[in-house]
Amino acid sequence: xxxxxxxxLVLLEKDLRLELRTKDALSAMLVFAFxxxxxxxxxxxxxxxxxxxxxxxxxxxxxxxGATLGLGRTFASEREQGTLEGLLIAxxxxxxxxxxxxxxxxxxMVVMELVSLPLFVLLFNVPVQPLPxxxxxxxxxxxxxxxxxxxxxxxxxxxxxxxxxxxxxFPVIVPILIxxxxxxxxxxxxxxxRDMPWVSLLIAxxxxxxxxxxxxxxxxxxx
Amino acid sequence: MATIRQEMALPAAAAGRGxxxxxxxxxxxxxxxxxxxxMIVFYxxxxxxxxxxxxxxxxxxxxxxxxxLAFLVVLVASVMYLWKRDMKWDRVAxxxxxxxxxxxxxVLITGMLWGKPIWNTYWTWDARLTSTLxxxxxxxxxIMLRSYTPDVERGARLGAVLGIVGFIDVPIIHFSVxxxxxxxxxxVVAPTLERTTPNAPPQTVITLLVCLLTMTLVYATFMVYRxxxxxxxxxxxxxxxxxxx
Numbered sequence: 103x104x105x106x107x108x109x110x111l112v113l114l115e116k117d118l119r120l121e122l123r124t125k126d127a128l129s130a131m132l133v134f135a136f137x138x139x140x141x142x143x144x145x146x147x148x149x150x151x152x153x154x155x156x157x158x159x160x161x162x163x164x165x166x167x168g169a170t171l172g173l174g175r176t177f178a179s180e181r182e183q184g185t186l187e188g189l190l191i192a193x194x195x196x197x198x199x200x201x202x203x204x205x206x207x208x209x210x211m212v213v214m215e216l217v218s219l220p221l222f223v224l225l226f227n228v229p230v231q232p233l234p235x236x237x238x239x240x241x242x243x244x245x246x247x248x249x250x251x252x253x254x255x256x257x258x259x260x261x262x263x264x265x266x267x268x269x270x271x272f273p274v275i276v277p278i279l280i281x282x283x284x285x286x287x288x289x290x291x292x293x294x295x296r297d298m299p300w301v302s303l304l305i306a307x308x309x310x311x312x313x314x315x316x317x318x319x320x321x322x323x324x325x
Numbered sequence: 326m327a328t329i330r331q332e333m334a335l336p337a338a339a340a341g342r343g344x345x346x347x348x349x350x351x352x353x354x355x356x357x358x359x360x361x362x363x364m365i366v367f368y369x370x371x372x373x374x375x376x377x378x379x380x381x382x383x384x385x386x387x388x389x390x391x392x393x394l395a396f397l398v399v400l401v402a403s404v405m406y407l408w409k410r411d412m413k414w415d416r417v418a419x420x421x422x423x424x425x426x427x428x429x430x431x432v433l434i435t436g437m438l439w440g441k442p443i444w445n446t447y448w449t450w451d452a453r454l455t456s457t458l459x460x461x462x463x464x465x466x467x468i469m470l471r472s473y474t475p476d477v478e479r480g481a482r483l484g485a486v487l488g489i490v491g492f493i494d495v496p497i498i499h500f501s502v503x504x505x506x507x508x509x510x511x512x513v514v515a516p517t518l519e520r521t522t523p524n525a526p527p528q529t530v531i532t533l534l535v536c537l538l539t540m541t542l543v544y545a546t547f548m549v550y551r552x553x554x555x556x557x558x559x560x561x562x563x564x565x566x567x568x569x570x
Binding site for chain 2: 249252256259260261262265266269270272273274276277280281284296298300303306307310311314315318321322324
C-alpha cells in the first residue's frame with residue numbers, strides 16, 4: 103500500500119474509532135437532521151402533493167444542517183483534546199490530513215443520509231428509487247465534505263469559530279444545492295425539474311474542490 | 326531609535342500624497358468622471374422604449390466590470406501572497422475585496438433601480454442577479470473572516486485561501502445558476518444587455534466605453550489610496566509592537 107493511503111487510513115481509523123466510542127458528532131447530526139425534517143413539516147405545511155417539488159430541497163437542507171454540526175466538531179475536538187498539535191507535528195503531508203478529515207466527515211454524512219432518506223420517505227410518503235437518490239446524495243456529500251473540512255479549518259483559526267463556518271460555506275456550496283435538488287427532482291419525477299447535466303456538475307464540483315482543498319490545506323494549518 | 330524615526334518618515338509617502346503619479350491618476354479620474362457624467366446626460370441618446378431609466382446602464386455595466394476585475398485582482402494577489410509571503414500582496418487583496426464588495430453592492434442596487442420600472446419588480450431570481458448575489462456573500466464572508474482574525478499574518482493566509490477557493494466557484498456558480506434559471510423562463514421577459522448592445526447607436530457605445538474607462542480609473546484610484554492606508558496601518562502596528570518592547 104502506498105504510504106499516502108496508509109497514512110490516510112490510520113488517521114481515518116483513529117477518527118472513526120473515536121466516534122464509535124464517544125458518538126459525539128454522529129448522534130448530534132442524526133437527531134438534528136431528523137429535527138430539521140420535522141421542523142420543515144410545520145414551516146412549509148408539507149402536504150403529499152407538494153413533496154415532488156419541495157421534497158428534494160427539504161431533504162438536502164436537513165442533510166446540510168446536520169453535516170454542518172459534524173464539520174464544526176472536526177477540528178474543535180482535536181483542539182479541545184490538544185491533539186491538533188500532535189497531528190501538525192506528525193511527519194505527514196497536510197494533504198493527508200485533509201483527505202483523512204474529508205473521508206471521516208464523508209462517512210458521517212453518508213450514515214446520516216442512510217438514516218434520513220428512509221425517514222424522509224416514511225414521514226412524507228414520497229415514492230423514491232433508493233439507488234439513484236442515494237447516488238446523488240453521495241455526490242452531494244463529497245463536495246459538501248471537501249468544502250466543509252477546508253472551511254472548518256479556516257473558521258477554527260478565527261476568533262468566532264462557530265459563526266464563521268456556515269457564513270463561509272453556504273455561499274460556496276450553492277452549486278451543490280442546486281445540482282442535488284434538481285437531480286433528485288428528476289429522479290423522483292418532478293415535472294418542473296430541468297433536464298440538465300446535474301450529475302456532471304456535481305462530479306466536476308467534487309473533483310475541483312477535492313483537488314483545491316488538498317492543495318491549499320497546508321496554508322490553512324501552518325503553525 | 327534611528328529605525329523608528331526612519332519608519333515615522335515613511336507614512337507621508339506611503340499615503341500616496343507627494344507621489345506625482347497618484348496626483349495625476351486622481352486628477353484624471355476626477356476629470357473623466359465629470360466628462361462621463363456630461364456624456365451620460367447630454368451626449369448619449371434617449372432610449373426609445375425604456376426612456377431615461379436606460380441611462381443607469383452607463384453606471385451599472387462599468388461597475389459590474391470593475392467588481393469582477395476587483396475579485397480577479399484578489400485571486401492574483403492571494404496566489405502571489407501565498408507564494409512570496411510579502412504583505413504588499415495581502416494589502417492589495419484586502420483593499421480589492423473591499424472595493425469589489427462596494428461595487429458589487431452598487432451593481433445590485435442600480436440593477437434593482439432599473440428593474441423596478443422595466444421588469445416591474447426590484448428583484449427576480451434571474452441567473453445573473455442570483456450569481457452576483459452569491460458572489461457578494463462570498464466576499465462579505467472574506468471581510469468578516471479578516472475582522473475575526475486579529476493576527477495579521479494568519480489573517481493574510483486564511484484570506485488568501487478564501488480569495489482563491491472563492492474565485493474558483495465563480496464559473497461553477499454561473500453554470501449551475503444558469504441551468505437552474507431555465508426552470509422559469511417566463512419570469513424574465515425583459516431584454517438582456519447583450520441583446521441591446523450590438524444594434525445600439527454609436528453614441529451609446531462610445532459613452533459606454535468612456536464610462537468603462539472612467540470606472541476602471543475610479544477603481545485604480547481607490548486601490549492606490551486604500552492600499553496606502555493599509556500600509557500605514559501595518560506600519561503603525563509594527564511601531565506599536567516596537568514601542569511595546
